[in-house]
Amino acid sequence: MSPKIFLYNNGTRGDLLFSRSLYREVLASDGIDAVLATCRGDAALVADLVDDATQILESDYCNSREGAVLDLAYLQPEDRQPVSVWLDEFVGQHSFLWHEMVDLFNDRMRELGIDFAIQAKDDHVPMLDFTIPRAIPELSKPTVYVDTGRSPDPLCHFVFDLERMTRTFPQMDFLCTQDPGFRSTNILDGSSFDCIQLSYLSNRCELLLGMTWDPFQVTLTEPNRHKPKALCGYDARVTSTLYDYPGNPLELLASMDEVMDFLLANLWERN
Amino acid sequence: MTTCLDGWKTLVDQQVSRDPENLGYGYDCTQHAWQYDPAIEQRRKPFFEFLAFIQEKKIGGTFLQVGLGKRGGSHFALSLLAERMITIEIDAERVRHYRQWNDLDAQKDILIEADSQDPLTRDRLRSLVESVDLLFLDGEGTYEGMRADWEFYAPLVRAGGMIAICDRSQSLVELPRATGVDRFVFQLERLHLQPQGMQLMRFGQDKAIHCYLSRGPDAHRDPRLPEREVTAVMAVPVELGSHLGYKLSGWQGRAYAFREAQGRLDPQRLARHEYNIVLVAEDQASLVRRVEAYESVQPLLEKARDLLAADQPDEALRIGEEIQRRFRDLRQLLIPSLEAEPFSRELLLTLGSLCIFQGQLQEGVALLEKSLEQGLDDTDLLHTLLKARLHLLEDPDGARGFLDSCKRRARDLRRSELCRGELQDHPLWRFPQLLEAVEGVVQIGTHGGQEVEAFSRLEIQSQAYIEGDPQTLARLEAVCASMPEDGMQRCIHPTLLAHSPDTRTLFTACPNGKSSLLELHPLTASHYPQSIPRSQIDVRVETLDELVRQGRLDPSLYQLLVIDTQGNELEVLQGASQTLGAFQIVCVALYRQPIYRDVALPEEIVSFLAEVNEYGFSLRAYEEDPDGIRIHALFSQRRVKRKKR
Numbered sequence: 001m002s003p004k005i006f007l008y009n010n011g012t013r014g015d016l017l018f019s020r021s022l023y024r025e026v027l028a029s030d031g032i033d034a035v036l037a038t039c040r041g042d043a044a045l046v047a048d049l050v051d052d053a054t055q056i057l058e059s060d061y062c063n064s065r066e067g068a069v070l071d072l073a074y075l076q077p078e079d080r081q082p083v084s085v086w087l088d089e090f091v092g093q094h095s096f097l098w099h100e101m102v103d104l105f106n107d108r109m110r111e112l113g114i115d116f117a118i119q120a121k122d123d124h125v126p127m128l129d130f131t132i133p134r135a136i137p138e139l140s141k142p143t144v145y146v147d148t149g150r151s152p153d154p155l156c157h158f159v160f161d162l163e164r165m166t167r168t169f170p171q172m173d174f175l176c177t178q179d180p181g182f183r184s185t186n187i188l189d190g191s192s193f194d195c196i197q198l199s200y201l202s203n204r205c206e207l208l209l210g211m212t213w214d215p216f217q218v219t220l221t222e223p224n225r226h227k228p229k230a231l232c233g234y235d236a237r238v239t240s241t242l243y244d245y246p247g248n249p250l251e252l253l254a255s256m257d258e259v260m261d262f263l264l265a266n267l268w269e270r271n
Numbered sequence: 272m273t274t275c276l277d278g279w280k281t282l283v284d285q286q287v288s289r290d291p292e293n294l295g296y297g298y299d300c301t302q303h304a305w306q307y308d309p310a311i312e313q314r315r316k317p318f319f320e321f322l323a324f325i326q327e328k329k330i331g332g333t334f335l336q337v338g339l340g341k342r343g344g345s346h347f348a349l350s351l352l353a354e355r356m357i358t359i360e361i362d363a364e365r366v367r368h369y370r371q372w373n374d375l376d377a378q379k380d381i382l383i384e385a386d387s388q389d390p391l392t393r394d395r396l397r398s399l400v401e402s403v404d405l406l407f408l409d410g411e412g413t414y415e416g417m418r419a420d421w422e423f424y425a426p427l428v429r430a431g432g433m434i435a436i437c438d439r440s441q442s443l444v445e446l447p448r449a450t451g452v453d454r455f456v457f458q459l460e461r462l463h464l465q466p467q468g469m470q471l472m473r474f475g476q477d478k479a480i481h482c483y484l485s486r487g488p489d490a491h492r493d494p495r496l497p498e499r500e501v502t503a504v505m506a507v508p509v510e511l512g513s514h515l516g517y518k519l520s521g522w523q524g525r526a527y528a529f530r531e532a533q534g535r536l537d538p539q540r541l542a543r544h545e546y547n548i549v550l551v552a553e554d555q556a557s558l559v560r561r562v563e564a565y566e567s568v569q570p571l572l573e574k575a576r577d578l579l580a581a582d583q584p585d586e587a588l589r590i591g592e593e594i595q596r597r598f599r600d601l602r603q604l605l606i607p608s609l610e611a612e613p614f615s616r617e618l619l620l621t622l623g624s625l626c627i628f629q630g631q632l633q634e635g636v637a638l639l640e641k642s643l644e645q646g647l648d649d650t651d652l653l654h655t656l657l658k659a660r661l662h663l664l665e666d667p668d669g670a671r672g673f674l675d676s677c678k679r680r681a682r683d684l685r686r687s688e689l690c691r692g693e694l695q696d697h698p699l700w701r702f703p704q705l706l707e708a709v710e711g712v713v714q715i716g717t718h719g720g721q722e723v724e725a726f727s728r729l730e731i732q733s734q735a736y737i738e739g740d741p742q743t744l745a746r747l748e749a750v751c752a753s754m755p756e757d758g759m760q761r762c763i764h765p766t767l768l769a770h771s772p773d774t775r776t777l778f779t780a781c782p783n784g785k786s787s788l789l790e791l792h793p794l795t796a797s798h799y800p801q802s803i804p805r806s807q808i809d810v811r812v813e814t815l816d817e818l819v820r821q822g823r824l825d826p827s828l829y830q831l832l833v834i835d836t837q838g839n840e841l842e843v844l845q846g847a848s849q850t851l852g853a854f855q856i857v858c859v860a861l862y863r864q865p866i867y868r869d870v871a872l873p874e875e876i877v878s879f880l881a882e883v884n885e886y887g888f889s890l891r892a893y894e895e896d897p898d899g900i901r902i903h904a905l906f907s908q909r910r911v912k913r914k915k916r
Contacts, residue, residue, distance in 0.1 A: 060634075065444060074636070107910075153476070157441055158441075
């Protein structure tokens with residue numbers, strides 16, 4: 001009989017999204033019987049990873065900007081061993097690299113005496129793609145994905161100059177993930193879409209811009225793996241790249257001028 | 272009256288820890304998630320950078336602040352650099368409180384209790400001053416409020432004076448576009464400052480202070496800002512009355528109740544978890560019923576907890592049955608309230624008790640433990656939890672484990688209080704959380720015993736001191752000998768460490784009492800006469816790895832390594848590369864300036880530690896010495912392996 005584990009992440013919704021690839025690897029493996037736990041409303045974010053035989057235990061308490069309102073460990077079934085995959089429990093140690101997530105998980109397996117490990121290949125970092133069916137609109141023009149949402153991050157400060165962007169690139173549409181508060185013929189308001197829909201929409205965009213890693217990580221998909229992308233508002237000298245992978249084209253841009261240069265460099269053919 | 276650069280830093284740090292109960296404690300960045308009560312509502316590093324910038328630009332004279340803040344710490348800090356400090360604050364209670372708990376200079380400290388937007392306030396201000404040298408806007412944290420204050424007061428700033436705007440909008444992510452100070456600053460810079468050649472500086476990130484040097488009143492006439500924006504997405508809370516000692520408010524389609532003593536509903540305070548308790552419902556009528564149910568259930572819960580603590584679980588469960596009968600849905604109805612204030616101790620206690628006595632034991636215990644995390648002084652709650660594990664969960668091992676963790680936590684809290692309150696002069700004490708689980712320390716390079724008392728008071732059981740300078744060693748031995756019999760293991764290794772065994776020259780007998788294996792740099796020697804050695808002796812040096820190999824030091828006893836060896840810290844680390852993996856925390860003195868010949872750059876030490884073994888050490892924190900020469904850096908060992916390159 002396979003060892004039984006209880007997988008959970010007490011982090012924010014963004015932390016949970018980063019764990020998708022780990023969950024996928026574990027659930028797809030033989031030799032382990034896993035049950036997942038999530039906060040209320042988050043089960044949908046991992047529902048595509050489980051089959052009919054795998055249970056997702058959903059707490060009555062929602063997620064918050066500090067993470068799970070109540071430690072999900074209370075949902076642990078008696079016959080299962082608890083495995084927390086929240087990297088923030090190892091305060092200040094992580095940068096959400098794939099191999100770190102795998103190492104921590106494998107360490108935990110060893111601590112529990114479970115003969116199971118995930119193999120992380122150095123040259124391949126899996127993406128976080130969703131496979132949950134969701135309806136999304138067609139994009140009529142080449143579109144730039146602009147994640148105008150953010151999460152608390154003491155390293156990031158930025159305000160998008162959407163007027164400048166839309167004026168300089170009239171041939172592009174700019175899909176904003178939150179109500180931009182600014183109206184223009186080439187601004188698309190994406191505030192009514194959920195994160196899965198936004199992930200699918202980002203797959204159809206030419207270029208990706210965001211501020212903080214959470215919620216930008218929904219763009220970590222196979223179609224977006226090598227697309228031009230940038231996070232804005234960070235000092236590249238003191239900021240590490242979360243979920244880095246070979247050939248990652250992500251740039252860290254500090255100012256609106258740098259953003260405009262980035263757009264010009266990557267969209268010049270269309271200008 | 273200005274104070275020298277280093278002096279005011281110390282004064283501000285002292286002020287923010289002087290009286291936590293009445294003046295708040297610390298800075299915005301040093302708060303617990305469950306309690307927001309800083310002495311200064313700014314992050315320490317950007318705030319100090321801002322104050323240093325004021326000094327650098329030689330801005331003195333009259334400072335005007337709009338918004339005293341909860342505890343007034345910024346008024347105090349700015350007043351250290353000003354000849355006259357004026358603050359306008361609309362909240363009379365805040366002004367009264369600040370006056371009560373601070374020694375104000377009647378000539379220097381002027382508190383104006385008024386609405387900053389009232390024209391009479393500006394008139395009153397004009398009767399006091401013609402112009403100000405610095406304007407610090409920290410009032411209402413919204414686009415409209417900040418813009419109004421800026422339009423009102425920016426023309427008062429003289430040419431060459433400074434205007435600063437506090438911006439917390441990018442940290443309040445639950446309130447998108449509802450604060451909007453960042454949008455105001457963005458418009459100000461793009462439409463008003465840049466066309467006039469005024470450059471905006473920013474200190475901090477998601478909580479920032481933006482500032483620029485003014486070109487005088489004329490530069491602020493007719494600012495080219497857009498028409499006032501329509502009020503942002505978030506509506507203003509509406510007061511709905513009171514009930515049973517709770518104030519009721521409506522906001523964004525929900526009704527909120529909170530204790531009357533907490534003032535009015537402020538979405539920004541809600542986002543910072545400043546309310547002791549908040550009850551949430553879909554509408555006013557539901558809220559009233561919820562308040563009544565919440566208050567009615569308290570005596571029953573208290574009685575049930577008392578019975579459980581008195582080892583009468585059956586009687587406690589009978590009360591639980593009554594609670595279940597009368598308040599069947601209350602648990603479900605209180606969940607949104609906990610989600611609004613996830614750290615409310617009272618709500619955690621209530622919900623946790625409801626769950627326990629209604630049969631959801633694991634959930635109830637988890638909720639009560641979360642409440643207990645905020646303070647182990649609640650012995651009643653501690654008893655309830657222990658008894659719940661023993662009698663209801665029937666888990667004596669769990670109860671024992673819980674008690675052990677509480678003891679560890681209590682010890683860590685004692686250490687934190689000691690670090691905050693009594694220990695001085697070392698950055699290690701600023702980060703007590705890094706000392707959790709430290710049972711042993713190795714200190715290489717001592718200061719003649721100053722550390723011994725500190726480590727002993729922190730109950731660090733195993734202490735090893737490595738010191739080779741004869742004079743310092745003698746003082747150290749005397750201090751250790753004078754320590755009482757406290758069961759702690761102290762040992763002294765009279766040796767000097769480097770990267771390999773050798774014979775070296777020790778430069779000693781400096782006026783400051785320190786010695787070094789490195790020669791003082793000839794270009795800097797004249798600047799640091801206190802470090803000029805008066806004699807030198809030949810000494811044998813060895814390595815930490817060698818001490819371990821010879822069995823003279825057992826690294827398994829120690830988790831903390833402190834190295835302060837006057838310039839040869841990198842050599843010591845290189846000679847400890849096999850042993851470093853045993854330590855969780857490494858505290859190293861780094862040199863920003865090459866006062867010693869061949870002293871390692873800080874980057875070299877950071878790189879060495881990052882790659883010393885398959886895990887490496889990450890830089891966690893650092894603190895500069897007041898003289899700006901040295902940095903004390905704290906590293907902790909990574910718990911995941913580095914990627915092989």
